[in-house]
Amino acid sequence: MTIAFAPSAVSAQSDTSRSISFAFLAQIILILNSFIMLYPVVVMVFSAFKSTGEIFEHPFAIPDFTQVQNFARVLGETSMPTYFLNSIVVTGASILLILVLGTMAGYAVARYESRTNTFILLFFLAGLMLPLKLAVIPLFILLRDLGLLDSRWSLIVTYTAIGLPSAVFIMAGFLRSLPSELEDAARIDGASEPRIMWSVMLPLARPPMAIAAIQNAVPIWNDFFFPLVFIQTDSAKTLPQGLTSFMGEYTTDWGMLFAGLTIAAAPITLLYIALSRQFIQGMTAGAVK
Amino acid sequence: MPVSPKQARTLKHRSWVAFLVVPPIVFMSLFVVYPILSAFAYAFYEWRGLARGEFVGLANFKEVLFGATMGPVVWNAFLHNVYALIALMIIQNGGGFLLAWLLYKEPFGFRFHRVAVFVPVVLSTIIVGFLWKLFLNPNFGLVNQALYSVGLDALAKPxxxxxxxxxxxxxxxNAWHFVGFPTLVYLAGMQRIPSEIIEAARLDGTSEWQLLKNVVWPLVAPSTTILFTLLFIGAFNWFEIPYVMVGLDGSPYGTTDVLGLVFYRTAFGNQSASIQNFGQGSALATVLFLFIVVFASMLTLWLRRREIQF
Known part of the structure; x- marks a missing residue:
């Protein structure tokens, strides 16, 4: 292609060699960048299999992967399993509530004509724009008055409130695109409205539910700010917050520290590697039109 | 009053729709609308611990912005947020743009590089912070160990x-943590450019640099707008990385203090001296909120104007 349009064979050659050297340079930059992105994670995992002395003496060495004492100690001696379980409960319950409430509002707005629809959408749009982090003081007092402070519920309701608006928009956007023939056919057959929603429409709405779930699951699983403010009791702490107590307790035992970090990072990283396309799509959904 | 079948149907229909919309709206009102409105109100009161005292007008705002103790701390922190914003705009978003351009050509190993650049993004900020804190340890950290091993001992430092x-x-x-995000948003933006435009520019003999500057960059302007807005909000809410890596006081000597740390110290107390000042904390949150809303919307409007429709 290039040769056919180039004015002379000489410049065509220099053109090709230039594009080859550019491709070569691009490849080097990409390999270097991927190395910088992955190597710290690799060192973290490697160090988790070493004793503190080995980490200090041979920081770059490949460890003996049968040495799992650090992991055994993290799981047996510390509260990490509790933190882990709390993170699963809090993330799971929040996502469930976000999907249930988000689907309810999204369905009503998308499938039923009403004068209040615009108002409802504007209401949730405002929720999408306002950062709840800055209202953490009133939220703290509200949760205390409701008796939810220092419990996993304080986190579940907060994360649901943050994630709900985007779920409403994702669900409403999708449900609006479904043809009304489906509904009408079921209605003629005498199906009730709840039945139409549950058995006809919702089975089709799994893809947007997956997007809404992933988009919210990663920030909820990783959040640190709200537990820091709301939770004091060790037994109610989630993984990121529990990790700070853990890191404070074992400051000098680097083998333990790296094992703790590896255990905390493992589930989301493995899930990401298995479902990278869905993760990337879900997490950039808000910024990619 | 007897209810006609038609009325009964609409009543039934109405209560069904109400059943769908009322719980989400009540939930949002209680946990988002009410706290945010209260946050503004709280800033005008004096607080004694968790109890609300007298109405004090703008006194909290005055103290936070111009007071003898709070004022200098707040402005010092604000400056660091601005530095972070500018540096991250260049390193994180600019780096993301260049990486996206390299990935756009789908070179050998394209899929691998795309997955790799996003790995740190899915990690918790707490993990990232602790990991780099260990790597940057003056004696045993990976960074200094690497410098020693190649003989650059002089460059090693705490x-x-x-x-x-x-x-x-x-x-x-922070840039290591998040560079994958702008990279993949820009990549999606570049993939939306009609390929004829880039082909045409190539056939005209446009250089790589000219192509990037005069064709690609203007056409991914919508991505730039959204990425800049998100970075702006993120930079002024910056908290986790400084908290984990340098602690609540922004050590050494407040050189890493940012508004997020100041807010947390003011509202929820310093670990050493357990003081809580909800009034000043709310005032700081309100000022920060208004600053973010006003500037983010102005910047968005300004950046939107340079976007090209295609």
Whole structure:
């Protein structure tokens, strides 16, 4: 292609060699960048299999992967399993509530004509724009008055409130695109409205539910700010917050520290590697039109 | 009053729709609308611990912005947020743009590089912060160990303990954490450019640099707008990385102090001196909120104007 349009064979050659050297340079930059992105994670995992002395003496060495004492100690001696379980409960319950409430509002707005629809959408749009982090003081007092402070519920309701608006928009956007023939056919057959929603429409709405779930699951699983403010009791702490107590307790035992970090990072990283396309799509959904 | 079948049907229909919309709206009103409205109100009161005292007008705002104790701390922190914003705009978003351009050509190993660049993004900020804190440890950290092993001993230093490098180290850790995000958003933006446009520019003999500057960059303007807005909000809410890596006081000597840390110290107390000032905390949150809303919307409107429709 290039040769056919180039004015002379000489410049065509220099053109090709230039594009080859550019491709070569691009490849080097990409390999270097991927190395910088992955190597710290690799060192973290490697160090988790070493004793503190080995980490200090041979920081770059490949460890003996049968040495799992650090992991055994993290799981047996510390509260990490509790933190882990709390993170699963809090993330799971929040996502469930976000999907249930988000689907309810999204369905009503998308499938039923009403004068209040615009108002409802504007209401949730405002929720999408306002950062709840800055209202953490009133939220703290509200949760205390409701008796939810220092419990996993304080986190579940907060994360649901943050994630709900985007779920409403994702669900409403999708449900609006479904043809009304489906509904009408079921209605003629005498199906009730709840039945139409549950058995006809919702089975089709799994893809947007997956997007809404992933988009919210990663920030909820990783959040640190709200537990820091709301939770004091060790037994109610989630993984990121529990990790700070853990890191404070074992400051000098680097083998333990790296094992703790590896255990905390493992589930989301493995899930990401298995479902990278869905993760990337879900997490950039808000910024990619 | 007897109810006609038609009325009964609409009543039934109405209560069904109400059943769908009322719970989400009540939930949002209670946990989002009410706290945000209260946050503004709280700033006008004096607080004694968790109890609300007298109405004090703008006194909290005055103290936070111009007071003898709070004022200098707040402005010092604000400056660091601005530094972080500018540095991250260049390193994180600019780097993301260049990486996206390299990935756009789908070179050998394209899929691998795309997955790799996003790995740190899915990690918790707490993990990222602790990991880099360990790597930057003056004696045993990976960074200094690497410098020793190649004979660059002179360059090794206590990165987080040195006032001249601490903020830069936090910014680089943040860029490592998030560069994958702008990369993949820009990549999606570039993939939306009609390929005829790029082909045509190539056939005209446009150089790589000209193509990038005059064709690609203007056409991904919508991505730039959204990425800049998100970075702006993120930079002024910056909290986790500094909290984990340098602690609540922005050590050494407040050289890494940012508004997020100041807010947390003011509202929820310093670990050493357990003081809580909800009034000043709310005032700071309100000022920050208004600053973010006003500037983010102005910037968005300004950046939108340079977007090209295609």
């Amino acid at each position: 990165w987080l303990g040195d006032a001249s490098t601490a903020l830069g180290a936090l910014i680089l850790a």
